[in-house]
Amino acid sequence: MKTVLITGTSRGIGRETALAFGRAGHQIFATMRNLENGAELMRYSKQESLPISIHQLDVDSDESVAQCIQEIASDHGPIDVLVNNAGFGQPGSVEEVPIAEFKALMETNYFGALRCIKAVLPNMRKNKSGCIINISSISGKIACTPMGPYSASKFALEAITEALAQEVKPFNIRVSVVEPGIIDTEAAVRCSLMINSLYPQVRRFARLFAEALKTPTPASLVADKILEIAESGTWQLKHPVGPDAVPFINWRASMNDEQWVDWNAQEDTDWYDAVEATFGMNCRPEKLEKEK
Numbered sequence: 144m145k146t147v148l149i150t151g152t153s154r155g156i157g158r159e160t161a162l163a164f165g166r167a168g169h170q171i172f173a174t175m176r177n178l179e180n181g182a183e184l185m186r187y188s189k190q191e192s193l194p195i196s197i198h199q200l201d202v203d204s205d206e207s208v209a210q211c212i213q214e215i216a217s218d219h220g221p222i223d224v225l226v227n228n229a230g231f232g233q234p235g236s237v238e239e240v241p242i243a244e245f246k247a248l249m250e251t252n253y254f255g256a257l258r259c260i261k262a263v264l265p266n267m268r269k270n271k272s273g274c275i276i277n278i279s280s281i282s283g284k285i286a287c288t289p290m291g292p293y294s295a296s297k298f299a300l301e302a303i304t305e306a307l308a309q310e311v312k313p314f315n316i317r318v319s320v321v322e323p324g325i326i327d328t329e330a331a332v333r334c335s336l337m338i339n340s341l342y343p344q345v346r347r348f349a350r351l352f353a354e355a356l357k358t359p360t361p362a363s364l365v366a367d368k369i370l371e372i373a374e375s376g377t378w379q380l381k382h383p384v385g386p387d388a389v390p391f392i393n394w395r396a397s398m399n400d401e402q403w404v405d406w407n408a409q410e411d412t413d414w415y416d417a418v419e420a421t422f423g424m425n426c427r428p429e430k431l432e433k434e435k
Contacts, residue, residue: 145170146172146215146222147164147170148222148226149164151175152173153177153180153183153184158183159363159365160370161173163369164224172198176201185197203254203255225260227259227278229256230252231248232290232293232330232334234334236289236342236345238342239342248293274316274373276321277320277321279297280297281388282294283297284301288344289340304319317378322381322382323385324360324384325352326364326385334349334352335349347411350426
């Protein structure tokens, strides 16, 4: 049995990950910013008698992270596995998303993970044992409008994960990054509702998400991969997850930078035609579909 701290467990991938580890018999410290959002997780935990306890932790706060992790370590011993899942998405064009939103994304998605990493590393390094799993996205590998603000935070997380893995491997600490594709979460649903923008890419990307969510990939698929990474002892650094993750990554790799820019800068009709030809997805609005 391992002691596992997971951030952002009130819903989605975080909640499913806490349940997956709990069902596997590990001691779970499920953390979230607002404890009132933990009712659903606790209901499952009590029903199944899972070893899950909920703790308040705001990854945006140095004090909150330090206090929570210190209290857990004092009461239960050092953390064996850290899963940095807390995060959110803010799609939109570079021009229209306020600077404050860019900063908030970096504060949670990047600095939040970094705070937790720095809090658990001393004990992991001392014990020459540990596992750190950072939850990124294929948006951490592909900069696609209108996901620029979100991608910037996930690119940063990918970079620090790669550097960290090099630093701590001599101390027998494993580091991995998980890169989900489009997963059936509240965040993905919000992306499917983006329509108001000066830029057409925002509207049509929303339609791509909406079409992808017609055949949803459950958050539990990502949770199962996270559990597998922790239990398997793998040293593999990057783990794309979901039926569209590797295809999206390979799609980007098939183009040079200028081709990528041109592909995403096409006029609406050409872009919808290209998406259908490439992915077999008809994302056209009703008007364009009739005209076709």
